[in-house]
């Protein structure tokens with residue numbers, strides 16, 4: 001690690017006054033601390049968000065579920081409100097990594113990081129969640145902008161995220177060592193229409209599979225996802241080549257759509 005200053009603000013405003021080009025936010029540290037340890041980043045200051053209570057917790061607001069950016073995955077998984085209103089999100093959070101990761105990792109950190117194999121981006125995009133920041137509110141449709149890239153400015157802090165109540169389900173094939181998605185599919189029925197987002201597979205990160213959505217919207221009993229075009233270039237790595245990943249996406253879609261039908 002390189003040397004850095006450390007601040008632990010007590011309020012969102014205090015954090016906002018500190019954050020900037022070389023002054024970076026720390027949530028659960030699940031991604032950022034290993035990055036620092038490997039000397040892949042050299043911030044002047046770390047701004048620890050862990051003492052800011054307003055960033056934590058889960059509540060119902062205007063028929064949506066509102067989840068603070070510093071809420072841990074384990075809390076989302078265990079929340080009766082999330083299980084009732086956005087069931088696929090509870091399933092997703094409960095399947096992230098291992099217990100240590102689930103008790104430290106945060107919703108805000110996951111979305112801000114936008115790892116192409118992370119699970120939350122699929123739920124946020126399928127449900128078109130609203131990402132509220134210290135400056136504005138962004139729809140998930142506009143938030144994810146490619147590999148590890150989002151619409152966030154350098155000095156912008158995610159405060160909370162609201163998800164619409166919807167029947168929904170999530171299924172992933174895990175990379176066995178980490179739990180990250182080799183291919184993960186989140187499907188929901190929002191205002192009568194199917195929306196489906198894929199993570200872990202696309203070279204540019206999370207994406208909506210519009211051909212599958214169109215097929216389901218034309219016929220809710222459609223299941224022949226192997227017959228559909230899957231346009232984005234697939235990730236190829238030591239865990240799975242492109243054809244294998246494409247197959248995983250198709251199979252995961254079949255299973256998750258079936259699971260949604262049984263809700």
Ligand SMILES: Cc1cc2nc3c(=O)[nH]c(=O)nc-3n(C[C@H](O)[C@H](O)[C@H](O)COP(=O)(O)OP(=O)(O)OC[C@H]3O[C@@H](n4cnc5c(N)ncnc54)[C@H](O)[C@@H]3O)c2cc1C
Nearest residue numbers: 027028029030031032097105106108109112119158179180
């Ligand atoms: C072993 C392991 C297995 C994992 N498995 C999975 C998995 O199966 N599925 C999955 O989805 N994820 C997985 N993860 C990722 C994990 O769930 C974390 O969410 C992710 O690493 C981000 O960590 P964090 O929340 O602690 O944020 P940090 O590491 O503290 O921060 C990550 C980035 O987000 C920025 N940031 C943090 N909070 C905010 C905020 N409120 N506003 C703006 N920017 C912010 C930070 O500056 C930093 O750039 C895994 C991680 C590990 C280490």
